[in-house]
Amino acid sequence: KAFQAPYSGFRVDIYLLLNRELPARPLRPHRLGTWIARAEFRVETTLGPAVLPPQPLTDEVRARYRLPTKTARYIDFGDHDVLLPYAEQEPPAFYVDEKLLAELNARRSSPVSKALQLQLAIDFVTAVIRRATYTPDFNGQRFDDLRGTLLGNAIRLAAGPGASVQELDALVRKTKESPEYVIARVEHFIDIQSAFIGCLDEGEP
DSSP states (O other), rough: BBOOOOEEEEEEEEEEEOOOOOOOTTTTTOSTTTTEEEEEEEOOOOOOGOOOOOEOHHHHHHHTTOOOTTTOOEEETOOOOTTGGOOOOOOOOOEEHHHHHHHHHHHTTTTTHHHHHHHHHHHHHHHHHHHHHHHHTSSSOGGGGGSSHHHHHHHHHOOOTTTOOOHHHHHHHHHHHOOHHHHHHHHHTHHHHHHHHHHHHOOOO
């Protein structure tokens, strides 16, 4: 089952079922199509923990938030605290224009679609980082304090593969002092530059 963006990964469900009728016996499956076993495998990308799958931004949603008609994306954090464990709270709502989202899904393999979806991922992570800087309680935390939080996931993404605990702690401090630097590191590891250049190369004669 594919998710709505390339950074979300995917899920594979495997079913084992009877492909023919068997003689009926007590406590034994015998009907055609009966499940014998089911297994689920989930494949995550490096962006998956840091970014939520987007929801369609419809006219009704725009009206609810009193958004202008040409708003393409919107994030409603509600009461979600990016400094607290994500799983223990209501998640933020990440909205993307419904027509744009449908086009991105329909053309998900095209260079333009990939670049736009990566940019949306950056937009979401940027919003998380900025949200943290506006939170009065964001002061003196170490990375261990932020494990399982949206900010912690954003920091891990900005740190890159194989980052040490010391490097992660340094980035937490840097987020408070210079959030733009941390956002720049997110862009680096997502590699939006190559995605944009790929779009331009695709359009060359």
